[in-house]
Amino acid sequence: MSLILSAMLEAATVIGAGAAVPVAVPQEAVAVEGYEAQLQRGRALATSGDPAQREQALALYTAMLARSPDNSDVLLARGRTYSWMRRYPEAEADLKAVVERKPGYADGWSALGDMYLWSDRPADAVAAYTHWVELMPNDPAATMARGRAYRAANDVAAARADFAAAGVRGADATELERLLASLSPPIAVPDALVSGGYRWSLRAGLDHTGFNGSRSNWRDADVSLRRRFDGGSLALEWVQAHRFDRTTSGWALDGYAKLWSRAYANARYQHGPDGGILPRDAWRVELFQGVGHGWELSASIDHLRFSSNTEFYGIGIGRYVGNWYARYKLQHVPGVGSGSWSHRALVRNYYRGDADDYVEFSASTGRSTDLDRTGGLVRNNNAAFGVAWSHYFRPQWGFKIGAGYADDADGINEQRLWFSLYHRW
Incomplete structure (x- = not known):
C-alpha cells in the first residue's frame, strides 16, 4: 500500500517548463494509509527543505482537509508549510483559523507568532507569543520566542526581561547567553560587523x-x-x-x-x-x-x-x-x-x-x-x-x-x- 501512495504522491507534482506545478492528491490516495501515517509523511516532505517536496506536502494536506475540514492538526501543518515557503497570506489564513477554532492550542499560537516574526510583523508576533506564554507559562521556549519578537520590535527592555525569565525556567544557557549578548550595543562599528x-x-x-x-x-x-x-x-x-x-x-x-x-x-x-x-x-x-x-x-x-x-x-x-x-x-x-x-x-x-x-x-x-x-x-x-x-x-x-x-x-x-x-x- 505504501508503494501505491508513493506513486500517487509522485503524480501530485507535474514538471513542466523547469518548474514544479502542484496538483491535488486524489482522495483514493489519501485513503490508502491511515491518518497518522499520512501526517508523518506530510511532515517529512514539508521539513525536507526541498520546494518540490513541500508542494507535495501541501497537496497531501489539502486532500486530507477535504476529507476532514475541521482537523486543526492538519490545518496547522499546512499553515507551517506555507510559512516555511514564505507564502505568508496563505499561512496566516490557516493559522488564524486554527487559533480561532481552538484558542487553547499552544502550538497554533507558536506557529502564528513564527509566521509574523518571519514576515517582519514583530508587534503581531509579540501578541501571538503572549497567548503561547499564557497557555504554557513554565515553558522557556515560549518566553524566549516572545523575547525575540520584542527584540525585533526594538523593545530591548522587554526582550531582556523575557530572556531572563526564560533562564529561570530552564532555558539552554548557551543560547540564552547568545540572545542576551545580541541586545548589547556592538563594539565601535555596528553597521559593519x-x-x-x-x-x-x-x-x-x-x-x-x-x-x-x-x-x-x-x-x-x-x-x-x-x-x-x-x-x-x-x-x-x-x-x-x-x-x-x-x-x-x-x-x-x-x-x-x-x-x-x-x-x-x-x-x-x-x-x-x-x-x-x-x-x-x-x-x-x-x-x-x-x-x-x-x-x-x-x-x-x-x-x-x-x-x-x-x-x-x-x-x-x-x-x-x-x-x-x-x-x-x-x-x-x-x-x-x-x-x-x-x-x-x-x-x-x-x-x-x-x-x-x-x-x-x-x-x-x-x-x-x-x-x-x-x-x-x-x-x-x-x-x-x-x-x-x-x-x-x-x-x-x-x-x-x-x-x-x-x-x-x-x-x-x-x-x-x-x-x-x-x-x-
Whole structure:
C-alpha cells in the first residue's frame, strides 16, 4: 500500500517548463494509509527543505482537509508549510483559523507568532507569543520566542526581561547567553560587523559644506554596498568629491574581519585618478581589542598618496557603560620637527538599547583625515564639533543625519550637513 501512495504522491507534482506545478492528491490516495501515517509523511516532505517536496506536502494536506475540514492538526501543518515557503497570506489564513477554532492550542499560537516574526510583523508576533506564554507559562521556549519578537520590535527592555525569565525556567544557557549578548550595543562599528539577520546592506549619502568668505561650497556623495559574512563584512564603495570647483570620483573596498577573542580589524583601500582632489591611493588598517570590563583599545595607520605621501598613526581608547560609548583617539603625522598631532573625542548613546538607534556627539582639534566621509582629504582645524542621529524607522530602512561646525586652521569657518539612507536585506 505504501508503494501505491508513493506513486500517487509522485503524480501530485507535474514538471513542466523547469518548474514544479502542484496538483491535488486524489482522495483514493489519501485513503490508502491511515491518518497518522499520512501526517508523518506530510511532515517529512514539508521539513525536507526541498520546494518540490513541500508542494507535495501541501497537496497531501489539502486532500486530507477535504476529507476532514475541521482537523486543526492538519490545518496547522499546512499553515507551517506555507510559512516555511514564505507564502505568508496563505499561512496566516490557516493559522488564524486554527487559533480561532481552538484558542487553547499552544502550538497554533507558536506557529502564528513564527509566521509574523518571519514576515517582519514583530508587534503581531509579540501578541501571538503572549497567548503561547499564557497557555504554557513554565515553558522557556515560549518566553524566549516572545523575547525575540520584542527584540525585533526594538523593545530591548522587554526582550531582556523575557530572556531572563526564560533562564529561570530552564532555558539552554548557551543560547540564552547568545540572545542576551545580541541586545548589547556592538563594539565601535555596528553597521559593519553585526548582521542582525541581514546579509546585505546599501548606504547612499550626501554631504554639504559651506564656508564664510569667498570659498565655494563643497558637495560630497558616496554609495556603499556591503556583504556580511560569518567572520566579518566587505563593502564596495563609490565616492565623489566636488571641491574648489572641481569634481573627482573614486572607488574603495572596505572590509571588517573578526580576529581572536574580542578583537577585529578594519582594512580599507581607495583609488582615485591622478591629479584629482581625492588621493590617487589611500589605505587604512585599524585594529581593535577589547580588554577588561567594557574597555577597548585601538591602533591605526592611514596612508594617503597625492603628489607626495602623507601618513597618520593613531591610538585610541574606548569605554562602554550601559548604553553609552565614549572614545578618544590621538593621531600623529610625522613631519618637520616633531610633526603634528590631532585629538578626537566621541560620545554615543544607544538610546533604545540596540545597535541601530543612537545619538552621537563629537569634537576634535588638529590635523586629521578621519573627519572626511570620502576617505581621503586632510582636515586641519583649530576646533570642530558635530552631532548626528542614527535611526531605523523600519527593520530594513534607516537613516543618519548630522551637522557640524569647524574653525579651520587657515581662518575659514565651515558648516556641514550630511545625510545617509540605509537599506538592508
